[in-house]
Amino acid sequence: MGWDGLIKIMGYLGTLGENEQLIADYNQLKEEFESYKRFTNNTIQIISEKNIALEKKLDSISNIVEISKYINSNISNDNLIPMINDMILGILGVAYSSIYLREEDKLVLKATNVTEHSFNIYDNDYKDRIENGETFIINCENSTFCRNHGRTNIHSIIGVPVLLGQKYIGYIIVEHGLQDYFTNDHIKFIKAISNQIAIALENSQLYKRVKESSIKDPLLKIYNRGYFFEVVEEKIATDAYKDFAIVMLDADNFKKANDIYGHQFGDEALIQLTRIISENIEDKDIVARYGGEEIIIYIDNAYNREAVFEKVENIRRKMHENIIEYNGEQVRITASFGISYYDVSHRDLKEVLRLADIMLYSAKNKGKNIVISV
Numbered sequence: 001m002g003w004d005g006l007i008k009i010m011g012y013l014g015t016l017g018e019n020e021q022l023i024a025d026y027n028q029l030k031e032e033f034e035s036y037k038r039f040t041n042n043t044i045q046i047i048s049e050k051n052i053a054l055e056k057k058l059d060s061i062s063n064i065v066e067i068s069k070y071i072n073s074n075i076s077n078d079n080l081i082p083m084i085n086d087m088i089l090g091i092l093g094v095a096y097s098s099i100y101l102r103e104e105d106k107l108v109l110k111a112t113n114v115t116e117h118s119f120n121i122y123d124n125d126y127k128d129r130i131e132n133g134e135t136f137i138i139n140c141e142n143s144t145f146c147r148n149h150g151r152t153n154i155h156s157i158i159g160v161p162v163l164l165g166q167k168y169i170g171y172i173i174v175e176h177g178l179q180d181y182f183t184n185d186h187i188k189f190i191k192a193i194s195n196q197i198a199i200a201l202e203n204s205q206l207y208k209r210v211k212e213s214s215i216k217d218p219l220l221k222i223y224n225r226g227y228f229f230e231v232v233e234e235k236i237a238t239d240a241y242k243d244f245a246i247v248m249l250d251a252d253n254f255k256k257a258n259d260i261y262g263h264q265f266g267d268e269a270l271i272q273l274t275r276i277i278s279e280n281i282e283d284k285d286i287v288a289r290y291g292g293e294e295i296i297i298y299i300d301n302a303y304n305r306e307a308v309f310e311k312v313e314n315i316r317r318k319m320h321e322n323i324i325e326y327n328g329e330q331v332r333i334t335a336s337f338g339i340s341y342y343d344v345s346h347r348d349l350k351e352v353l354r355l356a357d358i359m360l361y362s363a364k365n366k367g368k369n370i371v372i373s374v
Contacts, residue, residue, distance in 0.1 A: 080204065084197060085111035092186065094176045095154065099197065101162070101170040110170075126159065133161035133168035137187060139180045155179035160190040164198040172197075217289040219267055220274045225296070228288035229349075232298055236342075236349065243343040245302035247312055248356040251293040252334045252368040265326045266293075269333040276318050280311070296356075302341055305373070312337050312371050320369060336363035339373035 081099050088097040098112035107130070126136055138157040154175045162170030172194055176182065215227035223231070235242065251273060258266040270293060277287050277297065284300035302308050316337055324331045338359025342352045355374050363372040 080200060081197070082111040084193070084200070085113070088172075088174065088190075088193060089113055092174065092189070094174050096173075096175040098173045099162075099170065100173070101201075102168065107171055130159060130171060133163065133171070135160050135187060135191070137182055137184075139182065153177055156181040158182050158186055158190055160187065160194050162194040162197050162201075164202055169198060169201065170194075220270060220289050222274055222278070222295075223286065223288035225288055225290055228286060228290075228296060228298070231286060232349065240347065243302045243341065245297075245299040245305075245308045245339055245341050246352050246356045247297040247299060247337055247339050248290065248353075248360040249295050249297070249335045249337045250360055250364070252336055252364075254293040254333070257331065257333060261326060261329065261331065265324070265331070268326060269324055269331075272322060272324055273319055273333065273335060276322060277315055280315050280318065302343065305341070308339065308341075309371065309373055312339060312373075316369065316371050334369035336360060336368045337371040338363055339371065341374065 081101070085097050085099050088094070096112065096114055098114075099110050100107040101110050102108070126138075129136055136157075136159045138159075140155055154177060156176040156178060158172075158174045160172045160174075161168055162172060172190055174182075174186075174190060215223055217224050232244075235244070251269065254266065254269070257269065274287070274289075274295065277295065281287060281297065282300060286298040286300075288296050290296040297312075299308055299311065316335060320332065320334050322332065324333060338356045338361070340346070340352045340355035340359060342349065346352050346355070359372045359374060363370045366372070
């Protein structure tokens with residue numbers, strides 16, 4: 001072999017070495033790329049799962065915010081608890097939801113979506129935990145909790161107390177037909193709802209107290225004059241041709257009794273007179289403090305004047321028989337009554353009030369402790 005041939009062979013070997021190096025470099029780059037691709041995919045998967053979890057949390061927060069808004073806008077609604085229960089059913093898609101509130105140290109069912117509820121709150125292994133206001137979650141296949149309701153089999157149950165601060169005021173039971181359906185996330189959500197219920201109940205009670213103070217006399221706990229006329233005028237607007245009676249009454253010799261026995265006795269006397277009235281009128285009748293020791297009564301059914309007179313006379317008689325015991329003294333406080341009628345003869349409320357007032361003072365002038373009607 002000549003010199004030229006040797007040079008060619010050496011050049012070929014050099015090229016072959018370069019190709020092998022290129023292949024090795026390529027394989028290394030390919031492996032690094034695959035490793036990076038796997039890492040990227042895993043990272044994307046982790047981020048995706050975190051985003052899904054975050055979206056679920058945001059959805060849960062959004063639902064709680066919406067429930068809170070809904071509750072605050074319906075704080076005076078007497079059906080607030082059933083409305084919240086319906087929202088739990090709709091948001092969680094569960095089979096059953098029930099809300100209990102404590103009354104006289106016993107849980108009383110206030111809202112549920114079944115007529116005969118499946119979960120007997122005082123007849124199960126969790127009775128003590130429920131009575132103590134503890135949280136529990138049950139996922140079961142066969143147990144006393146997994147019984148047929150005629151609608152679906154229940155295999156997953158959540159129990160969460162309703163707490164107002166440290167005070168245990170209620171309980172929520174939520175049930176589903178799928179085993180292992182409920183998780184700790186559901187517990188957190190139901191707890192958030194229970195907090196909203198506690199706040200709603202507190203605000204509702206506050207609202208009712210404020211409303212009551214604005215329409216009721218603070219001493220006698222009957223309606224005040226303003227609210228009385230508001231209700232009566234609303235009744236007239238609803239049915240202008242309905243007959244009713246207006247009764248005005250005034251405690252006899254009240255100022256003299258106050259001077260002798262003191263204002264505390266006067267307050268007690270008015271409280272007892274009011275109690276007698278409230279105990280001897282119908283649910284549709286209305287009693288209010290007109291001013292001072294004067295009281296006004298709306299009698300809903302006034303088509304029979306004799307029956308109205310007898311009702312008022314019965315009140316007068318019971319007041320006369322009532323003995324007020326105060327600081328060792330036994331005192332009677334009687335009242336005089338005037339009756340007028342909103343009927344075909346008089347369809348003007350001011351005129352009816354004027355006539356009732358005239359009848360009252362006529363009773364005063366005729367010796368007191370009597371009933372006079374137009």
